[in-house]
Structures are given as structure tokens and as C-alpha cells.
Amino acid sequence: DINPIIITLDNVKYTLLKTSRNLEIPALYTEATIKINDLDIPCFKNDVNGLTLVALKDENGQVSYFIYNEGTYTKYYELSSVNLLIYPIKEEIKLNNWHLITKEIEGDEIEVYQYLNQERYYLIYGMNLGTGAKDYYLYDSKEGTYQVFNEELFNSLIDDANFYLYMLLGSAGVILLCLIIIIALCKKKKGHGSKEDVNDIEKSL
Secondary structure: OOOOOEEEEOOEEEEEOOOOOOOOOOOOOEEEEEEEOOEEEEEEEEOOOOEEEEEEEEOOOOEEEEEEEOOEEEEOOOEEEOOEEEEEOOOOOOOOOEEEEEEEEOOEEEEEEEEOOOOOEEEEEEEEOOOOOEEEEEEEOOOOEEEEOOHHHHHHHHHHHHHHHHHHHHHHHHHHHHHHHHHHHHHHHHHHHHHHHHHHHHHHO
């Protein structure tokens, strides 16, 4: 290409591919063209989710898909489960005890939210590529599956867990208090018995 279109993203230089030869059409997308720098560039569109993908090649020859939107390019990911394709979207999640981390999922580094320090379930905000709907998804890293996250149900489960924890701690406190009372009564009774024994000895003398 004597006149390549170079795009620099995160200090990495990419070349926009001007031909779709040898490109695999992503699932749920159809091939089309789009005008970039007055040139007809091959792209892949999905009318349901409204995304347009173009192919960029890095300096090592690795080809990746990027979302093209009015001159901007965003790396495209697909998180797949049975009958489900998700595009993760960067979104600030305001939930207690969830913190942002970067985790490798299906070969890509994805920003996810982790609850406290557990290492199995992670929260992702993303778009269902089949319907275009955006929602929170709970990712099970052990099973490799995704399901829609129900915040109310999750909070309810947390409240139940806290309730049982408080009940357990309260019961432990009551048991400890009873043990202290029993020990104190035993010591008191033992002390009274010793005094009576001394009095009996004094009377016999």
C-alpha cells in the first residue's frame, strides 16, 4: 500500500486494511463498506446493535477488529457463552465492595469488577450483540459462563448472609456469657463450701 492509513492507539501503530480478502466475517455481522479518507473501506455491520467494525493490522502483522465511529477506533472484543455474545463496555459501576481490576478472559485483557477478594465471579457491563441490549453480566471464571446480573437478588443474598453471620455471632456471644456465669457460680459455690468445712473443724475442736 503506497498510501496507507495509519492509526495510532495507545502508542501502537496500526494500518487500516483496505481489502476484506482473508478476513473472517464476525458472527452476527454482514459485510459492507464505509467511507474513510474518501476511500471505500470494507467493514462489517450489525443493524441490531449498531456497531461497525473495521480491521486494523499492527506492526507485527496481527489483525484485529475495531469499532469505527465517526473517526474514532475502539478495540472490539467478544465474550461468548452458549447462545450469547457480549461486547464489554467500560462503565463505572457504583456498587459497594466491587472494585475495578483487569483480568484475562478468552485471551483478552478485560476490565471487570471483583467483589471483595473472591476469585471466581466478576461483574461486566456489556452489550448483548444479538439484541443490542446493555446490561450487567456476572462472569463465572470457573465455568466460563455469563448470566444477567440481578442486583436486587445479589443484595438480598448479601443481606441474608450478613443476617446469619450476625445471628451466629450473637449466639456465640450468648454461649460465652452463659459459660462465664456458670464458671462464676461454680467458683462461688466452691468458696462457700470451703468456709463451711472450716467452721465444722472449729466446732469439733
